[in-house]
Amino acid sequence: MTPSLSRLREQFPALAQPGLIYLDNAATTQKPVAVLDAMNHFYRRHNANVHRGAHRLSDLATRDFEGARDIVANFLNASAREEVIFTRGTTEAMNLLARSLGSHLLQPGDEILIDTWAHHACIVPWQQMAIQTGAKLVPIPLTPAGDLDLDAYESLLSPRTKVVSLTQISNALGKQAPLHQMLPAAKAMGAITIVDGAQAVAHLPVDVQALGCDFYAFSGHKCYGPTGIGVLWGRQQLLQQMPPYQYGGEMIDTVSFEGSRFNRLPYKFEAGTPAIAEAIGLGAALSFIQSLDTNAVANHEQALMNRAKAGLAGLDGVAAIAADGDNLGALSFRVDGEHHQDIGILLDQAGIAVRCGHHCCQPLMQALGLKGSCRVSFALYNTEAEVDAFVAALQEITEFLND
Ligand code: PMP
Numbered sequence: 001m002t003p004s005l006s007r008l009r010e011q012f013p014a015l016a017q018p019g020l021i022y023l024d025n026a027a028t029t030q031k032p033v034a035v036l037d038a039m040n041h042f043y044r045r046h047n048a049n050v051h052r053g054a055h056r057l058s059d060l061a062t063r064d065f066e067g068a069r070d071i072v073a074n075f076l077n078a079s080a081r082e083e084v085i086f087t088r089g090t091t092e093a094m095n096l097l098a099r100s101l102g103s104h105l106l107q108p109g110d111e112i113l114i115d116t117w118a119h120h121a122c123i124v125p126w127q128q129m130a131i132q133t134g135a136k137l138v139p140i141p142l143t144p145a146g147d148l149d150l151d152a153y154e155s156l157l158s159p160r161t162k163v164v165s166l167t168q169i170s171n172a173l174g175k176q177a178p179l180h181q182m183l184p185a186a187k188a189m190g191a192i193t194i195v196d197g198a199q200a201v202a203h204l205p206v207d208v209q210a211l212g213c214d215f216y217a218f219s220g221h222k223c224y225g226p227t228g229i230g231v232l233w234g235r236q237q238l239l240q241q242m243p244p245y246q247y248g249g250e251m252i253d254t255v256s257f258e259g260s261r262f263n264r265l266p267y268k269f270e271a272g273t274p275a276i277a278e279a280i281g282l283g284a285a286l287s288f289i290q291s292l293d294t295n296a297v298a299n300h301e302q303a304l305m306n307r308a309k310a311g312l313a314g315l316d317g318v319a320a321i322a323a324d325g326d327n328l329g330a331l332s333f334r335v336d337g338e339h340h341q342d343i344g345i346l347l348d349q350a351g352i353a354v355r356c357g358h359h360c361c362q363p364l365m366q367a368l369g370l371k372g373s374c375r376v377s378f379a380l381y382n383t384e385a386e387v388d389a390f391v392a393a394l395q396e397i398t399e400f401l402n403d
Helices: 003-010 033-046 056-076 090-105 120-133 150-156 179-188 236-241 276-290 294-313 340-349 362-368 384-402
Strands: 084-087 111-115 136-140 161-167 192-196 215-219 230-234 252-256 259-262 318-321 330-335 355-357 373-377
Touching (some): 033 056, 033 276, 056 084, 056 230, 090 230, 120 136, 120 161, 136 150, 294 318, 294 330, 294 384, 340 384
Antiparallel strands (some): 084 230, 318 330
């Protein structure tokens, strides 16, 4: 391990536990001291409700909370801070969009295109909205290699396509969508475009203006921040036209029993007391990412991925899934004749945390002809020695099972 990687790991207290090799980062990442300290400081010193303005502590809390919004806006290269809406995570962002945008936009016969990599969080909210509005959910199929079928995608796009929802990086396969190709094609049809960036933010710089999508969502806990906080970024003009998603305090301007007037952006979409400490923690997480050398992190993570692929390729009866491209972050694999859960339990007994199951992507698993898979997923703090330990443990397990 290089001295700089060792210093980086020291910033993540959870990694210091003996006997833990944490390779389940696509599920959630560990948190650096900067995030823990920011949240701790808020609760110890500045804890008050925000936007009340009645006293000094509330002003401090508001400053910290709105400061976090500025960090997010800067991180995403949003054109305005009003475009950054705090949600509980990607799931809530997708529910917000389906409910608010769907009810406002969809007519019977309209189509919502969703890629087959999609997480349930991207499928189910639109499926429910399709039931309510008479619109139709249309899956973008896969090629035999597990990539998105771009020819099929282009032929599915039509004037009926009102929404195109794309997964930037598949949480199950680590594959990356060619957004630069897919988003303009959707825009040319006049569709609203949504990108699920849940698996991207920890691994790639994100520039929503350069991407050219209409909406972008991610979760704090997958990029070294806390749980319970996420972001929906959207174009101001579209957000302005959309009705609120939830109703209550904070999201209103005036209320009377005769009627209510809603607040301006972004507050129109943030009903109730927000997750203040979590937003501050997210701000600290994104600042932490911005403080690192992005190229060095990307090279390190790619080296871990290449090592894992080479390691798996050397094991009898083990096959990586959809692994012939530049997988990023996550890699799925299967062991011939063995249930993925059994492999997960045996790896856990060896102190190695991986994820086994359908990864909240049942349609993807069906398309691949699998019930589930085992998945290793890397973060910037993982080491080559950890990858080697994982491969060695898997080798021992397969040899033991074949005995
Ligand atoms: N989309 C993707 C690609 C994900 O990996 C996840 C989390 N596994 C989600 C959406 C949902 O995120 P959350 O559970 O944080 O809302």
